[in-house]
Amino acid sequence: MLPYSPWLSWIIPLIGCVFIPLFFKLSKRIGEVYSVALIFLASAFSLSMIPDVWGGKSWVEKIPWIPIPRGFIEAGVIVDPLSVLMACIATFIGAWIMLYSIGYMAHEEGLPRYYFFMVFFIGGMTGLVMANNFLQLYIFWEIVGLCSYALIGFYYRKPEAAHAGIKAFVTTRVGDVLMLIGIMILYSLFGTFDYSQLNHALSHSLKEGTVSLPLLITVLVLLFGGAVGKSAQIPLHVWLPDAMEGPTPVSALIHAATMVKAGIYLTARLTLTIIPFEEFPPTILHQWYMTVAYIGAVTAFFAATMGLVMTDIKRIVAYSTISQLGLMLASLGLASELGWTASTFHLLNHSLFKALLFLSAGSVMHAVGTTNIDEMGGLAKSMPITFSTSLIGALALAGVPPFSGFFSKDLIIEASLEVGSTPIYLLITFTSILTFIYIGRWIYKIFLAQPKHSVNHHVHESPPVMTIPLIVLAVGATISGIYLETTHGFTDYLGIKMEHGVGYLTLLTSSAIILFGASMTYLVYFSGKIPPERFRINALGYQLHKLLLNRYYVDALYYKFVDWFIDSSRIVRRTVEDGGIDRFNYLVADGVKGAVNVLRNIQTGSSNINVGGILLGLAILILIFLALLYGGLW
Amino acid sequence: MDGVTLPLLSITLFTQLLFSPAVYLSMKRSKLFGDLLAIVASFIPFSITIYLFNTIYNGLSIYEEYWWIPAFKLKLGLLLDSTSYPFSLLISLMGFLATIYSTKYMEHEHGYPTYMALLLMFNAGMIGVVLATNLFLLYIFWELMLIPSYFLIAYWGTGKPRIIGFKYFIFTHAGALAMLFGIIWIYVLYGTLEIPQLSILITSSPENFYIFILIFIGAAVKMAIFPFHTWLPDAHAEAPTPISVLLSGVMIKTGAYVVVRILIGLYSSIMPSLTSLLIILSLISMIWGGLMAMVQIDVKRLLAYSSISQMGYILFGLTTMDSIGIAGGIFHILNHGFAKGLLFMCSGVLIHILNERDINKLGGLASRMPLTAIAMLLGGLSIAGTPPLGGFASEWMIFGGGFNSGLTIYTAIAIANTAITAGYYLRMIRAVFFLQPKHDLSKVHDAPISMAMPMSILILLVVILGFLNYPIITIISRTASQLAVI
DSSP states (O other): OOTTHHHHHHHHHHHHGGGHHHHHHHOHHHHHHHHHHHHHHHHHHHHTTHHHHTTTOOEEEEEEEEEOSSSEEEEEEEESHHHHHHHHIIIIIHHHHHHHHHHHTTTOSOHHHHHHHHHHHHHHHHHHHHBSBHHHHHHHHHHHHHHHHHHHTTSTTSHHHHHHHHHHHHHHHHHHHHHHHHHHHHHHHHSOOBHHHHHHHHHHHHHHTOSOHHHHHHHHHHHHHHHHHHTTOTTSTTHHHHGGGSOHHHHHIIIIISGGGHHHHHHHHIIIIISOTTTSOGGGGHHHHHHHHHHHHHHHHHHHHHHTTOOBHHHHHHHHHHHHHHHHHHHHTTOSHHHHHHHHHHHHHHHHHHHHHHHHHHHHHHHHOOOBGGGOOOHHHHOHHHHHHHHHHHHHHHTOTTSHHHHHHHHHHHHHHHHTOHHHHHHHHHHHHHHHHHHHHHHIIIIISOOOSGGGGGOOOOOHHHHHHHHHHHHHHHHHHHHHHHTTHHHHHHTOOOOOOOOHHHHHHHHHHHHHHHHHHIIIIISOSSOGGGGGSSHHHHHHHHHHHTGGGHHHHHHHHHHHHHHHHHHHIIIIIIIIIIHHHHHHHHHHHHHHHHHGGGOOOOHHHHHHHHHHHHHHHHHHHHHHHTTTOO | OOSOOOOHHHHHHHHHHHHHHHHHHHHHHOHHHHHHHHHHHHHHHHHHHHHTHHHHHTTOOEEEEEEEEGGGTEEEEEEEOTTHHHHHHHHHHHHHHHHHHHHHHTTTSTTHHHHHHHHHHHHHHHHHHHHBOBHHHHHHHHHHHHHHHHHHHHHHOSSSHHHHHHHHHHHHHHHHHHHHHHHHHHHHHHSOOBHHHHHHHOOOOHHHHHHHHHHHHHHHHHHTOTTSOTHHHHHHHHSOHHHHHHIIIIIHHHHHHHIIIIIITTOTTTHHHHHHHHHHHHHHHHHHHHHHHHTOOBHHHHHHHHHHHHHHHHHHHHHTOOHHHHHHHHHHHHHHHHHHHHHHHHHHHHHHHHOOOBGGGOOOOTTTOHHHHHHHHHHHHHHTTOTTSHHHHHHHHHHHHHHHTTOHHHHHHHHHHHHHHHHHHHHHHHHHHSSOOSSOOTTOOOOOHHHHHHHHHHHHHHHHTTTOOHHHHHHHHHHHHHHOOO
């Protein structure tokens, strides 16, 4: 390990990003090189931690941070296989995406802003996964959300982009609010944010019975709410497809490889460190695990169905991301060691092949200048490198051996069979079939279909600064699965001793998925025997297609709600605030004015009336005096 | 010290009052000289406050005492301790920055010398409130800050300044009278108004319950707690911008100071019986302010409603009576002061450069005004409690206090409300700085240096207070653990 790696891997980008605008002042090239170099440096620190945690070793480093009235809150880092894995994904994949950006963003305005937020993001993401307490985690959690907001809205003049940024920020904020409530309840129950202290306090209080189980499950569900927002799960999934308004490297880095994984990381961290399996058998937290598993599996399925009908090159991949994140959560929710391993393994593989797919999509968009896949086609010849890397990414996503997705998806299916949860198993299986079909459609329409327009004639391959990262990621997506599977590298790394011979039922399922998926894709797209239009002829198919195109009307419902909310605020403002409370002030003022106007009639200035008034007053005073003196007159 | 002990607190308090006529007179001769004099006058209290940081940090406090009216046993006592230090830091810094800001923003206004003189008096009045050890003296300074601010709103304001100034005066004066009534009642009961003595004498008798209510009304009007809030959107939106900075950033916090010093400090026995009422009032304020801010189209009015909402958070934190909650409430006073001051300064830049404050008529300004755009984004996000900015550092403590004192549901509502806060700030930022510009922006430039300088200082504070807040939280925590009952 390089010295102070657990700290420097995120402090270097966080501090380094401040100087990016200065370097861009010197020259654009220096600024770009500086930004990319920062991330490569950070990734060297991250990667250097791998040998130290190999085999499941872990340790924690802390320093005092905030002096609160009772003691200190400590800042710290947790170094274990999970955090190092995530840190490596964020910095190492991040570094290649940064390199790709140099080519992709070459002609854009506002580059200092772009590189600042990218580097800031990578620092924040690494800090998030290295944090050893919830307060620090939440701070970085929001930092990455902020960077996501700023980068989605990078083309801020474009109304859709400005809108999508806000949508992402506010939607994830809903999840964050739940999560913050959960964190603060944990803090007030146990007086600490620290993971390991929370773990001790939890096990202690569960043994003593000082904390009721329903409360604990509520808190865990609240914490999981943050994961639902960040990882774009139902019902907070609406922001991720719109987030594709950002530049493509942003989509690859933030909305595929890293930030959306924060929710998975949080759930994995909860089940690994805070509620470990050994001490708390999953049965006592059964409801919570089931919530996680079902939200994940249902999201996986529905997102995949929407991916089938989209026409935007990036949105299809975005729905695929939502779907794959759902698979990982479903696997975590199975509450088994195998499920946990499968989920983190899939997380690693997915980061590689999804970043690859996005960068390939960016390469295509860079070349053809459109995002609609119906307007593309036949690009395989003019963009051979992009085509082959896309194909590798697609095969890995679809789960075709020997590419990486196959191995981790197999493990997920195996885990669902091991636990014996039939609905989860079925949802995962159907999702995988749909995955095969939509990514096959994607490949076909972009690279193989007959071109519809002449736009594609002048298309040429992207420059090396873009294709090299593609090749690196493609190599990763090819070998990561097979290498780590055959050598048991991944389980050794995690320090998990288990013999997961994949059962015959799993093999049968994967074969069925591939067979069915491949034949459907072939029939519908490649050979055209059953053209996709045929599904829309009957009323049911037509309605279903419309339902999918409109994303199950969830977005529309949310927009209605927000509009209603703002409209009713407007009405409240007009009637209650201005018409009621404030009007009342003026009414009081007018009332006083009116009363004074009546009273001023007395002020006639005539001395007869004045003297009369004095006498009358005097008489009343004397009467009161007498009454008091000879009390009892009343 | 080198043997000579200066009466530092008196200097802090009276410099600006004494300089005020001098600034007025010299401004008539030369604007530059007058400006310099005003800036120096407002810098002295700030530099003294910074100078005294170590003393306060080490747990000491500074006390000065003079005879004032011996016949009534009235003393002029000034105290700077860990409770008044954060307030005095906020007031002196924001006063200093607002003075610098005014030199450019107000330069072409009529009656500029008078404006500057009144501004200095206003600053001095606010510092007086937090330094006074005597309730009567506190009341005097309470009114001393009201009168100059009334003239500042009524003569240099926009819209219908006379009516709005009058409304502001009547509202806060009514509150001040309620407070005065309470103070006199205290004098009748105990024969003294010295806060340290009262802290021993006051019990939870029925009279004290009514006194508590009276003083709370005074503080609540100043803090613009629902339903005493209607003066604030008018006054803060129509005041000249540097005064909005001081009103929203600083002056309404003197109400919070009264809550901390008197209601929590002296009446901690009565406070718990009213917790649920105060919590509900603060919740209504934060939600109401948020909803109203969401539908505003005037930048300054939006910011004003946001202040109502945030004062709700501050009152919430203080009312929890938990040490972390109180610390969060006091720290949020600082964070909100800096962030809201910054936001008003940004709105001032829009008014100064574009002469426009309707968010629907602005747009696409981010590239022409990068500093203002960054400042507004950071200020808004800080107030919405987004880490790593200052606002989060105080809001989580407020929420922690809420959960610690068992107000689970209320705190959950308060946390949920931060989503509304984020929503209306982002909506405003999108409308002002993003999208396609609606006018020709080629002649638009960013804030001039004397406006950009105070803004940059506040940007730094908004960011740094989020994670490097060790020294100031040490001071605040000391107060909070003294005050907390839990």
